[in-house]
Amino acid sequence: MFRATFKSLLARKVRLILSGLAVVLGVMFVSGAFVLTDTLGRSFDSVFADGFSEIDVNVAAKPKVQVNEMEGEQTAAPLPAAVVDRVKQVPGVASATGVVNADGARVIGSNGKVVTSFGPPQLGENWTGESDLLQLREGRAPQAEDEIVLNKALATTAKVQVGQKVGVLTAFESKKRDFTLVGIAGYSGDRDSIGGVNEVFFTTPVAQRLMLGEPDTFSSVTVRAAGGVSDEALRDDVARTLGADFEVKTGEQVAADAAASLKEGLSFFNKILLGFAAVALLVGTFLILNTFSIIVAQRTRELALMRAIGASGRQIIGSVVLEAIAVGLIASVLGLAAGIGVGALLAFLFGKLAGGLTLAGIGVPAAAVIGSFAVGLVITVVAALLPALRASRIPPIAAMQDVATPDRPLTKITVAGALVTGVGAVLLFLGLSGNAGGQTLSTILGGVLFAFIGVALLTPLISRPVVSLLGAIFSWSVPGKLGRLNSGRNPRRTALTAAALMVGIALVTGVTVILDSAKGSLSALAQDTIKAELVIAGQQGGPRPPSFDPGVLDRAKALPGVRMVDGEYGDMARIDGESTWVAASSDVASLRQIFGAKATAGDIDRLGPTQMLASSDTATSRGWSVGSTVKVQLTRGEERTYTISGIYESSQLTNPVTLPVTAAKDFAIPQPIQGFIQLAPGARVADVQPQVETLLADSPEVSVADRDAFIKQQMSSLDGLLRMIQILLALAIVIAVLGIINTLALSVLERTRELGLLRAIGLRRGQTMGMITVEAVVISVFGALLGVAVGTGLGAAVVEALKDEGITDLVLPWGQMGVFLGLAAIIGVVAAVLPAVRAARINVLGAIAHD
Amino acid sequence: MTATVGQQAQAAARANDVWKVYGSGEAQVVALRGVSAEFERGRFTAIMGPSGSGKSTLMHCLAGLDSVTRGTVEIGETTVTGLGDSGLTKLRRDKVGFIFQQFNLLPTLTAKENILLPLSIAGRKPDPAWYDTVITTVGLRDRLDHRPAQLSGGQQQRVACARALVSRPEVIFADEPTGNLDSRSGAEVLNFLRDSVREHGQTIVMVTHDPTAAAYADRVVFLADGEIVSELIEPTAETVLDTMKKLDTPAEVGN
Known part of the structure; x- marks a missing residue:
């Protein structure tokens, strides 16, 4: 039995490759997310470990306002200079240095524009001398009030050289102040910065005044321990001397804490990526289910024979599930490998974007491996269960009759679809009206999932009128008419293929409806209310908003x-x-x-x-x-x-x-x-x-614009968000396209004899290809129509729920919807290419003799 | 029907007043009208009749592939009627073998693997001596590693026969086994089926509409309009043809 399963699997490898590919892409997303966040996490660890390697014990004032990663940057309160002397008195302290180190030192590059950062802080510091870690590469230390040193990375980005005048905006002065660049510093190991951080070094009094706003204050005191004194013991001694108002930590603790807060952001990022992976896998599930259903239908005779010669229903289920496991395993391995590649590539790009983050080696965390195999196997097997069950119900007598699968009535599936859609609607209503009892997000997501599955189940019924209507456009030619009839002849198959496309398009449409409505409502409100003709503002690039x-x-x-x-x-x-x-x-x-x-x-x-x-x-x-x-x-x-x-x-x-x-x-x-x-x-x-x-x-960070330009600029951040979501959801659409290709390829295979007959009675190659293309276009446009409809519904529901939050206008992106439908037609044509070529190449004689 | 106790023990398959009705109301079709028949052990029986006579339906019911509307079917000691899916599965594994008109070999498996498939599905090892005998009888020793596509029609059907024989079922049902073969290959297969009955005591029930094929059987049962209408022992092609002609005429008139 095993042997028969594997032999048949091998014989149908081409058919399974495409459905496997869907799992590969989904798994790739999962493992890629884990590999990316793991690599970045370890890179941050090593960056901070390096950055604080010269510190045995660090003393800082407790932050007055605790701010988490989502709300912005934590700003430590300055501590008085006297603390340095008190720390020096503690036995076991070899040296104690007052350090100024604060975000907000923005250098104006040689092009007159402020050097921006997409993540790492822009630190303004006092020059405390060279160390094993930090050395001057060129020039000398800052001595006068108007002298600065930049780190090499910043000097390179700003395109400035030693001896030049450089404008700097500081934390307490958003008005340009000119300094002379007297030196450029770099780090050990030929690094131009640590983790892409931009640094400006001033003399201590200037740094205190411009970065902390008060003379005779420091951000922190860094302490080196005398020989034989452990960091931990010294930390405890210093803490005891200074009292409870200060945070005293070892260098290692500081590094770990700093890394931890960044990793919190990373894990959030990871969850978002996994969310998109889930969408891709949902679409993949449709695709696998469809592929296995078609394969089971095509093997009806073979499976019936198995039953006739003694295989039990359970053995048939086993053989289909075994196939699914094999496909799932292979796809998981490939997906894991591809994910490692993608994760490494993204980490590299991220490192570049963040200004030269030195990446730790690419690692494959256990979560990536476990996640990949669990997801790949579970999805494939779950998707194959229904077809397997259907396979086990094939009566043995089918082995003796001509296979004519009767059109099963759609009543059951439609009732089930209505029920599931209803559950989805109820969940959505509960979630959106805020009655979900603390489970708002999961209730809404569950509602969306149920709605998708429900609509997918209803699709066969909807497909009949819609597909024949869509197909009517092509009915003027014989191949068009045949293609239309073909797309309507197996409503379940057409429906499932279209439903896969629906998911991606519905999500994109839904998000677009929500964001466009938000944009429209806020713009309208701003336009109606703000009575200022001119607005001064800047474009925010990094974590710190521009100021003037x-x-x-x-x-x-x-x-x-x-x-x-x-x-x-x-x-x-x-x-x-x-x-x-x-x-x-x-x-x-x-x-x-x-x-x-x-x-x-x-x-x-x-x-x-x-x-x-x-x-x-x-x-x-x-x-x-x-x-x-x-x-x-x-x-x-x-x-x-x-x-x-x-x-x-x-x-x-x-x-x-x-x-x-x-x-x-x-x-x-x-x-x-x-x-x-x-x-x-x-x-x-x-x-x-x-x-x-x-x-x-x-004040080069900002500019003045009229009110309309300002509102547009403020809304442009929403456009960026929308574009990112669209790119991530594009993967789900790509998988759906694979589904269309797969369905068509399998249908062509199934209809070999029929296609041969059509060719024998005079259908030209081109007409054959036209027929297949019409079928593909009808399916994909149908999927896109469904997606646009469902997405608009979901989006409108969310907008309705957000009415109290100020999103009062429902803005429907008609242009976008048109683009989706046009795109679907193109997708159909593209998806039809391979199956159509295959159909056109069918050997007429061989096809008619084909059994 | 005057069946004695001794005869009962000899029956490999039996139909007792079997009715089969498809559909209902206007569309109702009665395929079998109270058929009772016994198929003795170690004999080669052919079921004949014009198309629509119910011969295939009778075979499907006898083999447990189709349910009966009324009456009972027995194979050996087992009453087939009323068995559930697992009972039917066990029946097909242990008691019944099939030979199809379309051969129905798995294209991905070699001849040998196809022959051994029923045993491997049931998780049993073949009896080496019996397997050897079967292979010798079908004359496929040098073709065992070929795929169905590399075999002629006659060879494929002989593989299918070997597949049916190898698990030594109580009864083999053959559904038009020569329908897709030229006359020479057909004769080979029929000779082979008759030999397996004569030499190894196999029971075979064959549905056919070809008088020449029926002449290979020990006994021919004739069906018309869902009823057994005639029977021939030790038939020849001529006697079968004559009987068929007699059956056709009233059927024509009936229409």
Whole structure:
């Protein structure tokens, strides 16, 4: 029995390759994700281990506001210089150095543009001398106030040389300041940076003033232990001396903590990739199910013979499942190998993008291997179970009769489809209406999955009218008519093939509907509400938003034709122990006059130095009213008490909390991030805009745009997100195309005799190919239609659920939908090529004699 | 039908008042109308009749491939009627062999593997002496490693015969075994079937519409309109043809 299974498997290897390919692609996604995140994770480990290798013990002040990886960069509070002396007194300390090390030192390259970072921080540091790790490659250390050293990687990207003037924006000065580049430093082992981090080294007082905002402070104290003193013992001694206000860690701990927070981000990334792998595998499941169904149908006679000569139903199931296991195993191995390749390639690209991250060796974590085999095998076997069951039900008598599989009624499958779709709809409703009891995401995902399977089950019924309607377009020619009839003759097969395409297209359409609706709603809201003709803002590339010199605000206000100017600041703060986004406006009156806020209580036009405003939603949820006092801890400085003096109505454009502008100096970024300029009646945008541009000459991170351009720019981040999702979902569509090719190839094989007959009675080669192409196009356009319909439904449901979040307009991407349908037609033509050529090459005599 | 106890013990297969009705209402077709027949052990019986007479249906019912509407079917000591799937599977493994008009060999397996397939499905080892005898009888010793596609029609059908014989079933059902063969190959196969009955005591029930083929049998049972209408012992092609002609005429009139 085993022998018969394997021999038949070998004989049908070509047919199984395509279905296997679907598993290969899905598994590749899974193993690639694991390999990529594992490699990057270990690379970060070694980067941080290196970066902190010169530190035995590190002393830092406790961060005042805890910020996680998703909310932004953690900013440590500075510690007073006196701490260095106290640490020096601890026995066992060989040396203690005060270090300035803060994000936000942005170098202006020789092209006049700010050197951006896509991830690694842009550190401004004090020069503390050379070490085993860090050496000067060229020039000398900075000695005067206007001298700096850059690391080699940064100098190379900025295209600047020793001796040149270099403009730098710093954490506390978003106005360009010129320095002389006196040296370029590099790391041991001929590395230009560690992990692609850009570094600017100042003299200590300059670094303190520009990066920490206060003289005589440091970010941390790095300690070297005297000979014979262990790092851990010294850490405990230092900690005891300094007391509870400081974080004292060994260098290894610091490295591990820094790596851990990045890895948290990586594991999130990993989950996203695995989500897309799941979509690819769902589509693959359809494909495998279809392939095995067709193969079982084609082998009806053979399987019936097996039954006639004594095979039990269980043995038939076993033989089909065994085939599935073999296909799954081979596909898993290939997928794992391909995934390792893809993971390595992506890690390499990521390393390049992140500015030269030195990659650790490519490793294959156990999770990749286990995941690949589990997923590959389980998916294949599960998908083959239904066909196997059907195979076991073939009566032995079929061996003696001409195989004419009767058209089974679609009642059962339709009822099942309606039920499953109903379950999906209920789950979606529960999830989207927020009644899922904490399981919102999994309920929604489950709902989408059920909806897909349900619709796939309903597809055979839907396919009859839709396919004949679609096919009618081609019915003017004989091959077109034959192709149309062929695509309608096995509704289950056509339906399953189309359903595979539906999944990918539905997801893309759904996401597009949601994002376009969000874009449309927010744009409309911004257009209706923001009463500022000009906006100052920059394009955010890395984790730090662009900022500009607050001096620009006053100078802009003084320009003729300008009525009101508002600079917006923002940061995460802790209010009564809870993390909250806080904003500050340079002109509070703008709340009402530019952003259209309405007061619901108190006065929102004025704000004293110890007063604050809150949005109505925030006030309700936190139980605040006018007169309440709250304790606010900002990134820097001490905790302060504010009194709520006004409450404004919440909208998409209002911040939860507005603090007086004087508080902004203690924000992580103490400069304005956006500026809004309202013109006086009669003033022309074209007159004012160039003048503001001149003011921004020393703030190269931002530019001034009119309101519409600003809104467009703000929405462009959504476009990037959409494009990324589309690329990742394209894989699911590729797999569906494989499915169409497979179905057609198997159908051609099945109809060899019929095709031979058609050729014998005069159908030309070209007509034969046309017939197959029409069948493919009808199937793929049908799949795309379903996908667009289901995707629009899902998207509309989500948009409806997000109404309260401000997504009020349902925007249907008609253009995109048209593109999908056109794309589906092309996909059909492409998918038909191989099967059509095969059909056209059928030997007429051989086909008629074919049994 | 005057069956004695002794005769009963000799029957390899038996039909007792078997009715087979397809469809219902207007579309109702009665394929068998109360057929009772015995097929003795160690004999070669042919079932003949014009097309639509129910001869294939009778064979399918006897072999347990199709259920009967009324009546019972027995093979050896086993009552086939009412058996479940696992009972039928066991029956096919132990008691029944098939030879088909279309040969029905697995194209991916060699001749030898095809012959041994029923045994390997049942998880049994072949009896080497019997296997050797079968191979010698079918005369395929030098073709055992060939695939079906490399064999002539006659050779393929002999492989199918060997496959049916090798598990020594109670009874072999042959469905038009020469229908797809030229007359020479057909004669070879029929000679071989008759030899396996004469020399090895095999029981064979063959459905055919070819009088020459039926003449190889020990006994011919004639069916018309779902009923047994005639019987010949030690037939010749001529006597079979004569009987058929007599059957055809009233059938024509009936239509």
